[in-house]
Amino acid sequence: MKSRAPVLVVVVLLSLAGVAHPQRKEPVIGLITKTDTNPFFVKMKEGAQAAAKAGGAKLLTGAGKNDGDNAAQVTAMENMIAAGAKVILITVNDAKAIVPTIKRARAKGVLVIAIDSPTDPVTATDALFASDNYKAGTLIGRYAKAALAGKRPRIATLDLLPGHPVGAQRHNGFLNGLGLPAPDRSSNLLGKPAEVVCMADSYGNQTRGQTGMENCIQKNPDINLVYTINEPTAAGAYKALKAAGKEKGVVIVSVDGGCQGIRDVAAGHIAATAQQYPLKMAALGVAAGVDYIRTGRKPTGFTDTGVTLIAAKPMKGIDSKSVSTGMELCFGNK
Secondary structure (H helix, E strand, O other), rough: OOOHHHHHHHHHHHHHHHOOOOOOOOEEEEEEOOOOOOHHHHHHHHHHHHHEEEHHEEEEEEEEEOOOOHHHHHHHHHHHHOOOOHHHHHHOOOOOOHHHHHHOOOOOEEEEEEEOOOOHHHHOEEEEEEEOHHHHHHHHHHHHHHHHOOOOOOOEEEEEEOHHHHHHHHHHHHHHHOOOOOOOOOOOOOOOOOOOEEEEOOOOOOOOOOOHHHHHHEEEOOOEEEOOOOOHHHHHHHHHHHOOOOOOHEEEEEEEEEEHHHHHHOOOOOEEEEEHHHHEEEEHHHHHHHHHHHOOOOOOOOEEEEOOOEOOOOOOOOOOHHHHHHHHHEEOOO
């Protein structure tokens, strides 16, 4: 596990270097992320830039101003098409609202690859390079069940935003891992069995996560398990719990695997997180794009870029990796 993701990325970059042909016109590839400040997307951009350079491609970049900002992503896509992009990679902010723009792009012959977040429907793009978000939720759900050691869960979920596939898959996978009734991975509806006593939308934001947790504590002071869409949201939840003097009696689980998130696992603020690999998503996506431009081979379907459970305290029967492993492969400031 120590070097699997870096080695794979090196192989991708070397293979790209082998197909670059300086005498041919420089291919143009676009990358549109949800924001340009979240360390997850900063690392994704790094992977795309390195792969584009190795493949002799020009990379155009754009981003939303925040999670949920569809308008900025539409503008970025239109600008990239006008600039000659033949391939566009996008982590969608609004899985449904972006679809008409993607359809117009594909009608003009542009290959569109979703990375990290699928569209709704998923077939709106040519391909998807991402973690299995349902699996990520299932991993932290199983860990949470073991950590509760037989206690009946009283759950708060701090979700992404209504109707988003990534948010639904992580949420429902988490319920599945706990052994609770949940919609299947194809549903964008959030399951709410009786054990879920409070739900709030965080938009992946620490401040909103803190506010959501504060409201949940007021309504249900006996909450003992918190699911969070990502680690910034988890940090907000922990801050609220600590202010209320309840941080020691509540299990918090999350998804992402950023360096700060792994440090929060080490500190005991987060019990476990499911780590993703954004650099790998982007590197593989750009590699597929360069190959398409050079050869006409079109990527299709879903490419799983992996997810790993990271926990400071191992649980019997639960496969997890250590904090040190998580820090070796994390994104953001180490």
